[in-house]
Amino acid sequence: MLQVxxxxxxxxxxxxxxxxxxxxxxxxDRPAQxxxxxxxxxxxxxxxxxxxxxxxxxxxxxxxVDHAAESFAPGARAWVAARPFVxxxxxxxxxxxxxxxxxxxxxxxxxxxxxxxxxHHSAEEMDWLVASRFHAVDLLVTRFATLAPLVALHVSAPxxxxxxxVFGWQAYLVHANVRLSYGRLGWLLVSPQFHHWxxxxxxxxxxxxxxxxxxGWDVLFGTVHxxxxxxxxxxxxxxKVPSGFLAxxxxxxxxxxxxxxxTSRPAPRS
Numbered sequence: 248m249l250q251v252x253x254x255x256x257x258x259x260x261x262x263x264x265x266x267x268x269x270x271x272x273x274x275x276d277r278p279a280q281x282x283x284x285x286x287x288x289x290x291x292x293x294x295x296x297x298x299x300x301x302x303x304x305x306x307x308x309x310x311x312v313d314h315a316a317e318s319f320a321p322g323a324r325a326w327v328a329a330r331p332f333v334x335x336x337x338x339x340x341x342x343x344x345x346x347x348x349x350x351x352x353x354x355x356x357x358x359x360x361x362x363x364x365x366x367h368h369s370a371e372e373m374d375w376l377v378a379s380r381f382h383a384v385d386l387l388v389t390r391f392a393t394l395a396p397l398v399a400l401h402v403s404a405p406x407x408x409x410x411x412x413v414f415g416w417q418a419y420l421v422h423a424n425v426r427l428s429y430g431r432l433g434w435l436l437v438s439p440q441f442h443h444w445x446x447x448x449x450x451x452x453x454x455x456x457x458x459x460x461x462x463g464w465d466v467l468f469g470t471v472h473x474x475x476x477x478x479x480x481x482x483x484x485x486x487k488v489p490s491g492f493l494a495x496x497x498x499x500x501x502x503x504x505x506x507x508x509x510t511s512r513p514a515p516r517s
Contacts, residue, residue: 256298260291260379263419267375276373276426276439276478284372289492294379296492297386305390309398316399324401335406340460342400343393343410348464350392351457354385362499369488371481373443378418382499417460426478433473437462444472447479 268282316324327335354364363382370377381389393414397407421442428440437458445456455472458464465471489495 256295259415260294263375263416267419267423271374271424274425274427276424276443280372280374280424284374286370286490287374287376289490289495290376290380293381293492293495294376297379297381297383300383301387301390304387305394308391309394312395313398313401316401320399324399327400327402332403332406335402336409339397339402339406339410340413342396343414344458344460345464346392346394346396347389347414347459348457348468350389351459352454352470353392354388355454355457359499360385360388365484365486366488366495366498368446368484369486370446371483373422373424373446373482375419375423377422377446382495384499414459421459433462434466434471435463436460440478441473443479443482444474446482448481448483449479452479 272282330338354360363385366382367377367380367385370380393410394407397410417437421437421439423439425439427438429436429438432438433441437456437460441456441462444452452472455470456462456465457470462471462473489498
């Protein structure tokens with residue numbers, strides 16, 4: 248149990264550091280950006296701490312989904328469980344990413360949820376550790392939207408484990424300070440360039456590029472923004488999000504809720 252709660256998240260973070268810190272030096276989008284930029288400690292600790300906060304909640308909620316689905320669609324679940332592992336993985340990534348798209352778009356649409364998601368968007372520099380900069384509520388919504396359909400369909404445990412690994416490493420990659428576009432495949436698969444536009448402070452990019460793995464979901468639903476030949480000039484939002492872990496945790500609940508203004512992000516910097 249200690250390994251689940253503490254050692255695995257720590258090992259994953261350390262392994263990601265060993266992979267992405269050199270990668271960011273070799274293929275940096277912004278070479279002048281520091282390896283250990285301001286706020287990196289809090290972001291790293293947040294990623295580990297969220298495991299503690301969310302484990303029990305996700306376990307209970309996904310268990311409820313599993314029991315409900317077994318009552319309503321046992322035949323469909325048995326059919327899915329009988330599919331080959333490779334087919335399950337491909338389908339699970341597509342379905343899970345559609346869940347990410349829906350949950351992520353909801354975070355940008357509902358004012359109360361945006362206040363949680365604003366913590367993630369408050370990053371003014373992009374690197375692999377921004378993938379850990381999430382409020383627990385934000386992460387819960389996204390994880391539930393990703394995993395609940397897979398649990399309901401009764402995909403195998405190894406498949407779910409593989410999907411979690413793919414989405415986890417993809418999150419590190421697409422936030423990393425690397426110049427990587429995938430060329431024409433960038434309209435099908437989410438690249439760092441694709442996701443960096445999601446974090447852009449430029450008005451034209453607001454509320455675009457919600458998918459995590461399959462860019463085709465944004466193409467299909469008309470929310471893609473991928474201008475050729477250029478990168479975002481600035482990242483972040485105007486909201487004064489606190490820098491400490493506990494302060495960020497209570498931040499969404501400390502001010503009056505209001506609808507999100509498009510002007511809440513800063514103007515592009517030259």
